[in-house]
Amino acid sequence: AQSVTQLDSHVSVSEGTPVLLRCNYSSSYSPSLFWYVQHPNKGLQLLLKYTSAATLVKGINGFEAEFKKSETSFHLTKPSAHMSDAAEYFCVVSDKGSGTYKYIFGTGTRLKVLA
Amino acid sequence: DTAVSQTPKYLVTQMGNDKSIKCEQNLGHDTMYWYKQDSKKFLKIMFSYNNKELIINETVPNRFSPKSPDKAHLNLHINSLELGDSAVYFCASSPTGGSYNEQFFGPGTRLTVL
Numbered sequence: 412a413q414s415v416t417q418l419d420s421h422v423s424v425s426e427g428t429p430v431l432l433r434c435n436y437s438s439s440y441s442p443s444l445f446w447y448v449q450h451p452n453k454g455l456q457l458l459l460k461y462t463s464a465a466t467l468v469k470g471i472n473g474f475e476a477e478f479k480k481s482e483t484s485f486h487l488t489k490p491s492a493h494m495s496d497a498a499e500y501f502c503v504v505s506d507k508g509s510g511t512y513k514y515i516f517g518t519g520t521r522l523k524v525l526a
Numbered sequence: 527d528t529a530v531s532q533t534p535k536y537l538v539t540q541m542g543n544d545k546s547i548k549c550e551q552n553l554g555h556d557t558m559y560w561y562k563q564d565s566k567k568f569l570k571i572m573f574s575y576n577n578k579e580l581i582i583n584e585t586v587p588n589r590f591s592p593k594s595p596d597k598a599h600l601n602l603h604i605n606s607l608e609l610g611d612s613a614v615y616f617c618a619s620s621p622t623g624g625s626y627n628e629q630f631f632g633p634g635t636r637l638t639v640l
Contacts, residue, residue: 443626449567454530454616454631462626499567505626511581512624514559516569 413438413506415485417517425525430489432520434502437483443505444485445514446476450498458500461485472496497524529553530632532617538638539607547602547635549617556622557581558600559629560592563614575600576622604637612639 418433436442446458459470466478476487485502502517530551539545551558559582560572574582575594589605604611617632 445628447631452634454633455569455618456631457628460626460628501569511574511576512627513571513574513582514569514629519567519569521567 413442413504413515415444415502415504415515415517417500417502417520419520420518421521421523423523423525424492426494427491430487430492430496430522432487432500432502432522434485434487434517435483436485436502436504438504443512444476444478445503445505446470446474446485446487447501447503448498449501449519455501458487492522492524494524494526497522530617530619530630532615532632532635534635535633536636536638538640540640541607541609543607544603544605545607545637546604547615547617547637549600549602549632551598551617551619551630551632553619553621553630555619555630556597557620557627558594558597559618559620560600560602561616561618561631563616563634565613569616573600573602607637607639609639612637 414437416435444461447455449455459468461478469475474489500520503514505512506515533548557576559574563569573592578594591603594600614634616634618629620627620629
């Protein structure tokens with residue numbers, strides 16, 4: 412079975428500084444990986460996904476992530492944090508179970524942006 | 527023109543009651559899901575349907591029964607509610623159950639069992 416580990420439960424950055432949210436995956440084959448964001452009391456929104464095309468994936472709102480097979484990592488980055496980026500971020504791997512695929516979620520990283 | 531909608535948004539009820547949460551998607555997707563998010567924000571899949579057929583049924587108490595009257599709707603019925611059922615329940619949909627397919631999530635239903 413596949414899994415993802417989000418290495419930080421909380422990350423605080425100052426507005427205008429870079430963001431790094433870390434995710435490591437465990438997979439026996441080439442995984443499909445996703446990053447979702449959840450703003451307070453809202454549903455989940457896809458930021459970006461990796462599906463074995465380009466290893467550097469660009470997403471919405473200036474976010475990007477790089478798939479590194481040698482490090483089994485899929486870290487999420489943004490060059491400059493904005494106050495509106497404060498939210499919960501989830502790294503997700505798509506795992507093939509009994510004949511169909513399902514999402515396996517990481518435990519989430521809460522991003523706090525300081526003024 | 528909401529893509530995935532859920533009703534109600536909030537549900538407060540007493541232990542032992544039976545309640546339902548409804549989900550509808552207007553994206554034309556074949557696959558729908560129910561997830562539970564606990565108080566620590568951890569998300570776990572409960573069920574998935576593809577074209578009205580149950581394809582994922584995780585280890586969930588049989589007090590939870592999903593029903594899909596058509597491929598645009600997936601409802602969740604919960605019998606004999608317990609305190610531990612308090613959580614946020616999310617519905618989602620995707621074009622198929624493929625590994626690379628994005629899932630679109632509803633706004634969630636916050637269930638509080640007193």
